[in-house]
Amino acid sequence: MAHGRVHLGHPQPMTLVSDALVARLREWGVHRIFGYAGDGIDPILAALNRAGGDPELVTTRHEEMAAFMASGHAKYTGEVGVCLATQGPGAIHLLAGLYDAKLDRKPVVAIVGQVVTTALGSGYLQEVDLQTLFKDACGQYVMTVTSPEQFPLVLDNAFRTALATSTPTCVIVPHDVQKAELPEQTPHTHGVVPTSTAFSRPRVIPPDADVDRAVELLQACERPALLVGQGAFGAADEVLALAERLGAGVTTSLLAKPVLEESLPFHCGVMGHLGTTASADLMSSCDALVVVGSNDPWTEFYPAPGQARTVQIDVTPRNIGTKTEVEVGLAGDAKDTLAELLARLGPVPANQAWRATVQGYARNWRDVREQRARDRRPGEDARLNPQLVVRELSPQLPADATVSVDVGSVVYWYARHLRLPAGVPAHLSSTLASMGSALPYGIAAKLAAPDRPLVALAGDGAMQMNGLAELITVAARWRDWADPRFVVCVLNNRDLAEVSWEQREMEGEPRFDTSQQLPDVPYDRYAELLGLRGIRVSGPDELTAAWDAALSADRPVVINAVVDAATPLLPPAQPYEKIKAMYQGLAAEQGPPARRAEEQLRRERAGEGFDDPRE
């Protein structure tokens, strides 16, 4: 091929681009990559074969899962996640997982094959314009390598950029370039760019004047609240210290649920549509808000305009002021910035009445939550209350567990009912909110920490979308795990329930059976077929034993929890006008489940103190 237009001087030891790729991955600290084969990457696969397992190639059942695993790996480990796919269809399949990383701001490097450079532009078999395909998902850096000498700098830039911008990046390597020779030592000559794996992060703290303004604001307030986001991971001590000093109530974004122990008396739980009444109460009555590393998009759940003077701490200046009116922006790392703020804040007179109010919100929510979880479904065709399924996990969740969650109604029950012991990580596709995150995330977490028990919570729609396929990966690998416990709990409601509730709440329409209904699958028996254990649960009294059996099993377990789809996804503390459409949609539906759902909704609203009219 026509590479090497650069004059390289004397003959010197050469290596293949693919071998250089594998060696460079190790230098970047990558010891596991997630991928799927194709002839477009055969030279890279051969190099991985020669590398003898470092990095290890984890194969998935679908490239999308490789990308989700890379995103999950980044979330659980803090490292760069790497995925590998072939040209054309394989590359296309990566997209959703890469967008997941992009929207939740995680560093991922995608390595994809491409047809040979001699055929590019000819409309070749599997030829897809990959630069354009990845242009948005990997907007910070996507590059096609067209010569071997260019390869090292492109790979290094992809890693540097992924780390520096917390986003996915993409390296496209045409098949012939993968097989081309590269000098082991970069020649010191015009047109060849030296590169290295050196990387460093800045220590970012805001200017003193900004901190002083924040201090002034906080000293003048009477009813402070903290909204804690994923930027506060690693800053729990400082967040706690600020909350205690100010006497503030605390709420978190969904992503930041694991940051703080939720049993703290002033912790009001997760905010937003899927959040708690305590969080809604806190946000609607505070007069000052400190947003710490959160860019939570549930804007209608922030304080109303003009209600609260707001300080926002964010390491990314462009995030400041983007979701609510902010008076003082503090551009800085959460931990260091909070430390600065605490150092300058001095003692603050404690507003005991506000403290008591906040603790009252939190206590009240805990009562509401317990009531909802314990609510039994009456009637002949009674099904399990899904809230109880998740509630019953809380006391049994091992202190060293790792949790992965899917998108669907289970996120509501996770946010509201699962008590995470301190230090238990939990992740899901949050900002992209893509179905199909629980299994690939769970596998990535398990491979990163095979000695920790894993619990994956998923809906039946998500299981049918990809979970059943990825369970095959679990079945193929569990014997290698130091702790074989990998518990998948499927909330089997035969419904795309979250969307069914959205059809009612957002549109005032009845649930559309054709689009919402799911075929029944015996998830427990499918697990048994794969050599795993399966447990079917259909009554509330079986739950404790089911979780216990699953968490003490000698192999992965699938719990098929047959639950009631007629369980409202009720946003917290909303005026009747906002809930009216839900009643309207339900009223237009026939049959006992709709009547049950209506009564359930009315009861849950009453539990929040609303006496909704019967129209």
Ligand SMILES: Cc1ncc(C[n+]2csc(CCOP(=O)(O)OP(=O)(O)O)c2C)c(N)n1
């Ligand atoms: C890839 C993808 N497709 C569609 C959606 C829209 N969506 C959000 S939740 C949901 C229902 C999920 O159903 P299931 O997994 O059964 O969970 P349930 O809500 O029934 O508990 C759907 C279709 C999405 N978020 N992601």
Ligand SMILES: [Mg+2]
């Ligand atoms: Mg479902």
